[in-house]
Amino acid sequence: MNILILGSGGREHALAWKISQSNKTENLYIAPGNAGTRDVGSNLPIDINDFSEVKRIVVEKDIDILVVGPEVPLVNGITDKFKNDPALKNVSIIGPSKTGAMLEGSKEFAKEFMYRHGIPTAAYRSFNAGNIDEGFQFLESLKAPYVLKADGLAAGKGVLILNDLELAKSELKSMIEQSKFGEASAKVVIEEFLDGIEISVFVLTDGKSYVILPEAKDYKRIGEGDTGLNTGGMGSVSPVSFATPEFMGKIEQQIIKPTINGLIKENIDYKGFIFFGLIKVDGEPYVIEYNCRMGDPEAESVIPRIKSDLVDAFIAVDKQTLHEYEMEFDHRHAAAIMLVSGGYPEAYEKSKIISGIENLSDCILFHAGTSKDINTNQVKTSGGRVIAVCSYGNTMEESLTTAYDKAKQIEFEGRYFRTDIGFDL
Ligand code: AMP
Ligand code: GLY
Numbered sequence: 001m002n003i004l005i006l007g008s009g010g011r012e013h014a015l016a017w018k019i020s021q022s023n024k025t026e027n028l029y030i031a032p033g034n035a036g037t038r039d040v041g042s043n044l045p046i047d048i049n050d051f052s053e054v055k056r057i058v059v060e061k062d063i064d065i066l067v068v069g070p071e072v073p074l075v076n077g078i079t080d081k082f083k084n085d086p087a088l089k090n091v092s093i094i095g096p097s098k099t100g101a102m103l104e105g106s107k108e109f110a111k112e113f114m115y116r117h118g119i120p121t122a123a124y125r126s127f128n129a130g131n132i133d134e135g136f137q138f139l140e141s142l143k144a145p146y147v148l149k150a151d152g153l154a155a156g157k158g159v160l161i162l163n164d165l166e167l168a169k170s171e172l173k174s175m176i177e178q179s180k181f182g183e184a185s186a187k188v189v190i191e192e193f194l195d196g197i198e199i200s201v202f203v204l205t206d207g208k209s210y211v212i213l214p215e216a217k218d219y220k221r222i223g224e225g226d227t228g229l230n231t232g233g234m235g236s237v238s239p240v241s242f243a244t245p246e247f248m249g250k251i252e253q254q255i256i257k258p259t260i261n262g263l264i265k266e267n268i269d270y271k272g273f274i275f276f277g278l279i280k281v282d283g284e285p286y287v288i289e290y291n292c293r294m295g296d297p298e299a300e301s302v303i304p305r306i307k308s309d310l311v312d313a314f315i316a317v318d319k320q321t322l323h324e325y326e327m328e329f330d331h332r333h334a335a336a337i338m339l340v341s342g343g344y345p346e347a348y349e350k351s352k353i354i355s356g357i358e359n360l361s362d363c364i365l366f367h368a369g370t371s372k373d374i375n376t377n378q379v380k381t382s383g384g385r386v387i388a389v390c391s392y393g394n395t396m397e398e399s400l401t402t403a404y405d406k407a408k409q410i411e412f413e414g415r416y417f418r419t420d421i422g423f424d425l
């Protein structure tokens with residue numbers, strides 16, 4: 001089969017690494033990809049948010065399966081557009097319909113969906129320019145900290161958690177009236193603060209049934225001990241110690257099943273990954289957010305723990321035969337450490353030469369912000385998050401020790417990584 005993956009991060013390299021191992025894969029393309037994906041497939045330099053460009057490639061390369069890595073093309077409706085195009089109707093797409101993607105694309109939609117289906121989540125109300133005064137009153141009725149969320153996609157930056165009421169009011173005003181997060185914050189969801197520990201849970205669904213993938217924990221803040229600015233993610237571990245069979249059972253019964261049944265009941269087409277961003281409060285799971293894709297950097301520790309052929313799983317998703325499909329997982333632990341550019345998530349320099357990535361054993365390198373200089377054959381940095389180093393171990397500590405040992409051998413000017421991934425487990 002000919003397979004095209006859209007995206008260019010560590011998640012997409014992890015998907016490409018796995019898909020390239022399937023004997024069903026004839027040709028693997030990654031658009032636009034990075035220096036790492038070149039080693040497992042062919043990179044195609046296109047703008048993945050230009051659907052006519054994507055269509056051109058899909059037709060030209062005779063693509064059978066299109067795997068959409070990031071959320072933006074999904075929220076913009078790539079799946080519906082291709083499914084309604086006679087020239088593309090036979091292409092299997094791993095990624096939900098536009099309505100399905102609204103679980104990530106609109107916080108209000110996701111909250112209303114959860115309420116309709118009795119899925120545990122923080123209490124909330126949403127506000128816009130028409131009722132902003134009620135928003136101020138609602139804030140006054142709550143206790144700190146105040147959680148303000150831009151309704152739409154804001155590249156992971158649209159959530160503010162504030163301790164001061166007056167600041168919360170002025171931020172609400174700036175989100176709604178001064179478009180702090182552009183169109184995305186024309187509507188703002190204000191919700192109850194939940195105090196607990198977070199976990200990322202993933203399913204692959206064909207819209208009728210599902211398989212639960214290994215869970216993971218990611219570390220979003222730039223600084224040790226979860227301090228400082230939010231990033232795209234500084235590392236992940238899988239499995240997660242507090243995800244006991246009992247707790248995972250609660251997640252399945254109270255969250256996963258009602259979500260899948262809700263999609264079925266509401267006739268929402270969904271073939272792809274659902275990422276449940278959860279928080280454990282007093283032993284009970286609550287949904288913080290849905291995402292319509294795999295997590296990044298969670299994919300870099302979850303995908304290495306999938307033993308089964310992922311292409312077979314994707315075929316089962318397309319045929320809606322996932323209920324007959326048994327997926328096998330690796331029981332070892334996996335840890336992924338993200339090496340980032342100095343200064344990230346604020347301004348940072350690019351085009352730094354990366355050394356030490358050849359001949360590293362006992363780890364898998366998933367590239368994110370890298371590119372290859374074809375004149376010199378050198379791999380250089382091209383983004384904030386540069387490379388995730390993933391290692392296995394019989395315990396979390398063992399996987400982390402190996403991953404850190406390898407991470408230290410990779411060098412580029414300004415290289416930074418957190419040394420405390422997994423610290424809270
Ligand atoms: P989101 O983009 O919805 O995942 O929110 C980003 C981060 O904000 C989450 O990963 C949580 O750490 C935090 N967060 C979001 N909603 C809440 C909430 N209701 N209570 C506590 N923390 C939250
Ligand atoms: N790691 C969080 C995300 O992918 O959104």
